[in-house]
Amino acid sequence: MLATLWDLLQAQGHAGAPPEPVRYQLWGAWLLARRRTTAILWELRCLAAELPVIEGGRPVLLKGVAYIVRDLPGARSRLCGDIDLLVPRAEIDRVERMLYWSGWSRGELDPYDEQYYRQWMHQVPPLQHRRRRSTLDLHHNILPETVRQPPEPARLIERAEPIPGDPVFATPTPAHMVIHSAAHLFADSEWDKAVRDFYDLDRLLRHFGEQHGDAFWDELLTEAQAMACGRQVYYALRCCSRWFATPVPVTVLARLRRFAPAAPIRAVLERLFGLATRAHAAGPSPRRTAASRALLFVRSHWIKMPPLMLMRHLFHKAFLSPREESP
Amino acid sequence: MSVVADLPPAELRDRLRGPGIDLVTGRFRTRIVSGLPEVTTGIAQLYRDFPVDGPTGFADFHVAVARPRGLRRWYRPQVLFRFDGRSVFKPLPGNQAFPMLEWGLNWCLTTQVHHYLVFHAAVVANGERALVMPGPPGSGKSTLCAALVTQGWRLLSDEMALLDLESGLIHGLARPVSLKNESIPALQALAPDAFVSAPCHDTLKGTVAHLRPPIDSVERVRTPVRPGWIVFPRFVPQAATELLARSRDTAFFGLVSNAFNYSALGDIAFERTVDLVAQSDCHDFSYIHLAEAVARLGELAGAGTRPVD
Numbered sequence: 001m002l003a004t005l006w007d008l009l010q011a012q013g014h015a016g017a018p019p020e021p022v023r024y025q026l027w028g029a030w031l032l033a034r035r036r037t038t039a040i041l042w043e044l045r046c047l048a049a050e051l052p053v054i055e056g057g058r059p060v061l062l063k064g065v066a067y068i069v070r071d072l073p074g075a076r077s078r079l080c081g082d083i084d085l086l087v088p089r090a091e092i093d094r095v096e097r098m099l100y101w102s103g104w105s106r107g108e109l110d111p112y113d114e115q116y117y118r119q120w121m122h123q124v125p126p127l128q129h130r131r132r133r134s135t136l137d138l139h140h141n142i143l144p145e146t147v148r149q150p151p152e153p154a155r156l157i158e159r160a161e162p163i164p165g166d167p168v169f170a171t172p173t174p175a176h177m178v179i180h181s182a183a184h185l186f187a188d189s190e191w192d193k194a195v196r197d198f199y200d201l202d203r204l205l206r207h208f209g210e211q212h213g214d215a216f217w218d219e220l221l222t223e224a225q226a227m228a229c230g231r232q233v234y235y236a237l238r239c240c241s242r243w244f245a246t247p248v249p250v251t252v253l254a255r256l257r258r259f260a261p262a263a264p265i266r267a268v269l270e271r272l273f274g275l276a277t278r279a280h281a282a283g284p285s286p287r288r289t290a291a292s293r294a295l296l297f298v299r300s301h302w303i304k305m306p307p308l309m310l311m312r313h314l315f316h317k318a319f320l321s322p323r324e325e326s327p
Numbered sequence: 328m329s330v331v332a333d334l335p336p337a338e339l340r341d342r343l344r345g346p347g348i349d350l351v352t353g354r355f356r357t358r359i360v361s362g363l364p365e366v367t368t369g370i371a372q373l374y375r376d377f378p379v380d381g382p383t384g385f386a387d388f389h390v391a392v393a394r395p396r397g398l399r400r401w402y403r404p405q406v407l408f409r410f411d412g413r414s415v416f417k418p419l420p421g422n423q424a425f426p427m428l429e430w431g432l433n434w435c436l437t438t439q440v441h442h443y444l445v446f447h448a449a450v451v452a453n454g455e456r457a458l459v460m461p462g463p464p465g466s467g468k469s470t471l472c473a474a475l476v477t478q479g480w481r482l483l484s485d486e487m488a489l490l491d492l493e494s495g496l497i498h499g500l501a502r503p504v505s506l507k508n509e510s511i512p513a514l515q516a517l518a519p520d521a522f523v524s525a526p527c528h529d530t531l532k533g534t535v536a537h538l539r540p541p542i543d544s545v546e547r548v549r550t551p552v553r554p555g556w557i558v559f560p561r562f563v564p565q566a567a568t569e570l571l572a573r574s575r576d577t578a579f580f581g582l583v584s585n586a587f588n589y590s591a592l593g594d595i596a597f598e599r600t601v602d603l604v605a606q607s608d609c610h611d612f613s614y615i616h617l618a619e620a621v622a623r624l625g626e627l628a629g630a631g632t633r634p635v636d
Contacts (some may be wrong), residue, residue, distance in 0.1 A: 028441030
């Protein structure tokens with residue numbers, strides 16, 4: 001977020017406002033993000049040459065890298081670590097095997113984790129390029145297979161839009177970008193990065209709302225229902241409009257209300273989201289933030305796994321997985 | 328702003344334990360919290376002339392050196408270095424609290440700072456110009472740096488060169504110089520009056536002690552210097568002291584391979600490194616005897632700039 005902050009300060013003409021040491025840290029972060037963007041674009045060119053032809057639709061770039069190639073506002077100052085790529089499930093093993101011959105392989109995993117990834121996750125274990133050291137997350141869905149109502153990724157791949165001047169990749173439609181971002185945030189356990197994720201959503205909603213108006217909001221509602229992500233989109237739009245004053249039309253919020261959970265649950269969860277999102281510059285997070293994050297971590301597991309499987313997973317992680325060496 | 332020496336020992340101890348102190352090294356402000364006596368002593372002795380205040384306002388780094396919770400607080404005690412509340416290294420034996428603070432501060436600068444191009448190099452200055460000595464651990468750059476600063480050179484850093492991305496000038500920190508194993512007695516023989524802290528034995532790097540920076544270097548720390556000479560030092564037993572001109576292209580690659588954030592910064596790092604090399608006389612230097620090495624580098628500085636290539 002530091003690089004983003006610098007971008008915003010410059011855009012508003014306030015770059016000189018912060019004290020010198022603060023300015024230097026923001027600028028340094030911006031330099032890093034700028035360089036990372038260049039590196040990611042170069043990496044995409046290499047990857048394009050290494051990917052096999054894929055049956056059933058172009059490979060779809062997800063999240064940060066999609067924002068970069070679409071040149072969305074702020075994408076270039078958003079620190080983007082690795083490439084997220086979505087391919088049809090039927091093709092994923094073949095793609096991974098073919099990439100292996102170009103130098104992509106995954107790190108050592110213990111057999112349980114390996115099996116777990118293969119059977120239940122929405123991606124294969126992260127791949128790393130032997131020489132370039134870049135990492136690639138190869139997905140076949142946007143959420144794990146174990147959620148009660150897994151989304152239908154075929155819809156996202158079919159409708160994905162080719163990138164002008166790029167013969168290989170596509171990016172999700174505006175509605176699907178928002179849905180993916182929301183699905184990821186509310187089903188995931190990384191609440192220490194939530195400020196950035198909410199800010200991503202805010203930027204996407206503002207940008208697409210301005211560009212496409214009602215057509216975008218209509219499509220978002222239709223697709224949220226079709227992808228079984230109504231609940232997540234509901235939370236996303238509600239939290240964004242409350243915290244960032246994102247201009248979400250009142251009628252859209254009203255139409256989303258049918259995806260809302262019962263009022264008491266909603267109230268508790270929204271409070272937790274708020275607490276867990278707070279960022280603290282230094283020192284350990286205060287107890288309330290830490291506790292909210294812990295609860296949401298439990299919730300994310302609860303959403304992602306049926307109870308019996310969750311028990312089995314926790315048992316394995318507690319007693320059977322090799323321990324990290326304690327010093 | 329007062330300096331560490333102005334604080335009565337009890338006050339320094341209490342503030343370090345309580346809210347912490349802001350220690351100012353060059354352009355960086357570090358907020359340090361520690362209840363350990365080794366840390367208090369180390370700061371009092373080695374950072375004696377450094378500005379201190381706070382904690383107040385913005386600090387670049389928030390660090391703590393503390394005992395771990397649980398058994399290892401009491402039984403064969405250990406120390407932890409915390410950055411923003413998180414422990415970033417494996418714990419070390421309890422007596423190594425001060426070296427751990429120093430290593431931790433180096434870690435902060437080499438991993439968290441991106442508005443400078445940072446090289447793994449010792450930097451001293453003669454007049455207005457910097458002598459940059461890049462090299463991996465073991466090349467003898469710290470020892471040479473310590474020797475030079477006891478003989479009148481100004482200390483910028485024994486560990487990292489901070490190259491300003493805008494001005495191309497080199498900034499210093501003037502922090503204590505780390506000495507290892509045989510270099511401790513060697514330096515004491517060369518400069519019997521210099522203050523060297525009590526050695527800390529059996530660390531990962533062997534026996535470690537620190538040289539207190541000359542007060543003059545500490546007071547001038549905020550004045551950056553122009554590039555002058557780049558010398559790649561090598562401590563070679565049974566060899567003659569030898570200073571050989573090095574071509575600018577191999578000097579460029581020598582610098583890049585000793586940079587911490589060259590690839591993270593990209594094109595701007597390339598341009599600044601080219602500028603740095605273009606403005607410097609470049610040499611390889613093998614040495615064994617400290618006094619001889621200091622004399623040879625003094626001649627180099629006295630000779631002025633020599634056009635190379």
